[in-house]
Amino acid sequence: MRVFHLITHFDLGGAERVAANIAESATPGIHYHVVEIMRGNSAYTPRFIDELRSANVHIHRSVVPDINWHFLVQRIAALLFPLRMLYIILRWRPDVIHSHTETPDLALYVASLMLPKRLFRNVRIVRTIHNTRLWTGLDGVGRRVEAFYRRHDASIAISHSVRNAYAERYGMEAPIIHNGVAEEKHPQTFEPLMPDRINILFAGRLEPQKGVSTLCEVLKRLAADQRYFFTIAGDGTQRQLVEQTISSGGVDGAPLTNARLLPPVFSLASYMSSFDYLFMPSEFEGLSMLSMEASINRLPVIANRAPGLSDTLPDDWPLMVSDNNVDDWTALFGSYLPTVNRQQLVDKAHSFAVEHFSVRKMQERYEEVYNK
Incomplete structure (x- = not known):
């Protein structure tokens, strides 16, 4: 069986990580290929390619540059x-795409319109829904693309939140296969950390979805609180907002002395155990890989109770705030967090992640779908 995964680019991203984790399955008789739609060109791209090749995954590079400017380029x-x-x-006669x-999703839909239907006659179409919000600002395009995937009974949701959001908007309940994550076998020390501080990590795209304005x-609220030090690792359209906050968000417009901004950190999971907490004020997620990786690598998550993020943590998880209420965040950091038993939280989250988010379980569930 030949299975082809289509991803946006060979780069750092939750969906790309899921595709790689599935494609690295060692199940006999299944040969995996990964195809990028736009040519990844970041510092992480060579590592991503090397990882796939070392797992005997066949890769297909794109010639279309990955320009993060406008959806027009993606079209x-x-x-x-x-x-x-x-x-x-x-050339390859894929059995599954x-x-x-x-x-x-759009690229495969366009191909189905432009190529003879007989070419897809014996091809199983599968599509993973990675987010609770689809086709923002492109409702007309979204309706046509979703009709195509509904005809093929192709969609699989990664969480209850994703399934419910998709059913509400498109009238079809998709089966759920949770994303899988693996515990880092070779943890590394992140340098430099701030001694005698509670080191908080924020990592990810600096975009509105990730709750950057709340961050x-x-x-600003914690500008004078020297118990904490925030390491913000990422890049995106709201980078300037973060830079301005760090440079002038302190008392009387002074620079913050308890925060810094770094570029994205590659192989982030290997450094997670160095930090005390991961801060995730996301507005919404599909099923947060970052949160799951943190839990399985013994880094407790401080999270907004958002769709696709709360699904990754136990129901009674104490380090959650609803609706990104800044007063509640201030109270959590100000008086609650310093009093919690961190080791109990580490053990609780780790056990939950191991039970619910196994990589091998994810691979086997998808391979059952491929074999239908």
């Missing part, structure tokens, strides 16, 4: 994809 990539899809079908996120408000 162009989708329109050009049918030529590559034609070559892939004629598995799409991840909106750009690959900045919390940093």
